[in-house]
Amino acid sequence: MLYLNHCGIVCALGNSTEQVKLRLFDSGTSGTSLTFSDAYSPGRVLALGCVAGTLPSMTALPITQRSRNNQLALAALAQIRPALDAAIARYGADRIGIVIGTSTSGVAGTESALRQYALEQTLPADFHYAQQEMGSPAAMLAAELGISGPAYVHSSACSSSAKAMASAARLIKMGLCDVVLTGGVDSLCAFTIAGFSALESVSSQVCNPLSANRNGINIGEGAALFLMSRAPAAVALCGWGESSDGHHMSAPDPAGGGARLAMTQALQRAGLQPEDIDYINLHGTATLQNDAMESRVIADIFGSTVWTSSTKPLTGHALGAAAALEAGLCWLALQEDNPEGYLPPHLWDGIPDPALPALKLALPSSRLGRTLRWAMSNSFAFGGSNASLLFGRVA
Numbered sequence: 001m002l003y004l005n006h007c008g009i010v011c012a013l014g015n016s017t018e019q020v021k022l023r024l025f026d027s028g029t030s031g032t033s034l035t036f037s038d039a040y041s042p043g044r045v046l047a048l049g050c051v052a053g054t055l056p057s058m059t060a061l062p063i064t065q066r067s068r069n070n071q072l073a074l075a076a077l078a079q080i081r082p083a084l085d086a087a088i089a090r091y092g093a094d095r096i097g098i099v100i101g102t103s104t105s106g107v108a109g110t111e112s113a114l115r116q117y118a119l120e121q122t123l124p125a126d127f128h129y130a131q132q133e134m135g136s137p138a139a140m141l142a143a144e145l146g147i148s149g150p151a152y153v154h155s156s157a158c159s160s161s162a163k164a165m166a167s168a169a170r171l172i173k174m175g176l177c178d179v180v181l182t183g184g185v186d187s188l189c190a191f192t193i194a195g196f197s198a199l200e201s202v203s204s205q206v207c208n209p210l211s212a213n214r215n216g217i218n219i220g221e222g223a224a225l226f227l228m229s230r231a232p233a234a235v236a237l238c239g240w241g242e243s244s245d246g247h248h249m250s251a252p253d254p255a256g257g258g259a260r261l262a263m264t265q266a267l268q269r270a271g272l273q274p275e276d277i278d279y280i281n282l283h284g285t286a287t288l289q290n291d292a293m294e295s296r297v298i299a300d301i302f303g304s305t306v307w308t309s310s311t312k313p314l315t316g317h318a319l320g321a322a323a324a325l326e327a328g329l330c331w332l333a334l335q336e337d338n339p340e341g342y343l344p345p346h347l348w349d350g351i352p353d354p355a356l357p358a359l360k361l362a363l364p365s366s367r368l369g370r371t372l373r374w375a376m377s378n379s380f381a382f383g384g385s386n387a388s389l390l391f392g393r394v395a
Helices: 017-025 068-091 107-120 136-145 157-173 190-198 257-270 288-302 319-333
Strands: 002-010 035-037 046-048 096-101 151-154 179-186 222-229 235-244 279-281 307-309 374-380 385-393
Touching (some): 002 157, 068 107, 096 136, 136 151, 157 222, 179 319, 222 319
Antiparallel strands (some): 179 222, 374 385
C-alpha cells in the first residue's frame, strides 16, 4: 500500500491545509475565492485563482531557480519540511525521490523580462532563461532538501501532476525509492491565459461547470506536495489509470474512450467496483466539450448515485498543478476529522444542461453522514492525456 503521509498546499482557498479545509467546507456561505483582475490580460478583467500572501524568499536560490513557481513550491514544502527531513535522516538522501507536475514553470518571469527589454533594451539583473526550464521545480526541491534520488518533472498540461503521482508510486513499487515528494505546482502567467483565450475557452465570470450557461474556464495557480511512502497513514493512493486519446490537440474525444480507460484502470488497480466509490472530483472545466464528455462517461460507468463535484470555481484551473490540488482536497475530505463526510462542493448557477446526464452534485454542505472511504479524481489534458487517481481511507 502507498500512503500519502503528509500534504502541503497553497492555492486560492488558502496557504495551509487548515485554511484550505476551512474555506473548502465553508464555501456555501463564503462562495468563490477567485479574484477579478486584468493583471495577466490587460484591458480584460478575468476571474483568477490567485495565491495571496507573502511567499518564501528566493535569495538563497541560485538565479537560475528564482521564479514565482518555485516560491509556490517552497511554500507547500515548508508545511511538510520536518517530515521530509525525518525521512532523509531515516532512509538516506539517495532513497528519496521527487516527481512534480508543472506546465508553466518560470514563464511569468520571462514575460516580465521581455517587457522590460522591449522598453529599455536590457534584461533584468535577476533574470535567467533557465528559470522557465520545466525541470526547475524538481531540481530546486532536490537541492533545497539535499537529496540525490531520482528527481524529475512531468509536463503534460492538465494531467501533469496526476501523472507525477502515478510515477512516484511506481518508483516506490520498483524499489528505487523509500519516500517520494510528489505533487504539482503552477503559477499564473499571460502566456497560458492568452492561449486559452485564443481558443475562446476563458470565462470572464466565475466558471459554471455542468451548467447550460457554462462558457469556459478560470485559470488559477497553486502547489500541492505530498510525502508518499509505505509507512501507514490515514489516506492511500490505491489506484491510478493513464491513457491517451490521440483524438485532437485541444479537444477531448467526444466518446470519452481515453477518459473511460483511465477511470476503469484506476478501479481495477485498486480492486474496486464502480459502486464502491463515494465521491468523484470532476475535471469539470466548465467548457462545453469537456463537461459533455466527462459527464457522459461518468454516468455510463458509475450511474447517477455517486456524489460528484468540480472544485475549479474555488481554486481556478491550475493546469499542471490542478490534479495535485484536487488530490489535496480529496485528502482533506478523507481525514478522520471529517466524520460526517462533508464533500468538496460544486458551485454553479443551478441550471443544468438538458443535453447532459444528471449527475449527483455535491452542493454546499452536502455530506455522506459517515466517514468518506473512497474518492476518485479525474484530470484530462490537451493532446488527449488522461489520468485518474483513486484515494482510499485505509486507517
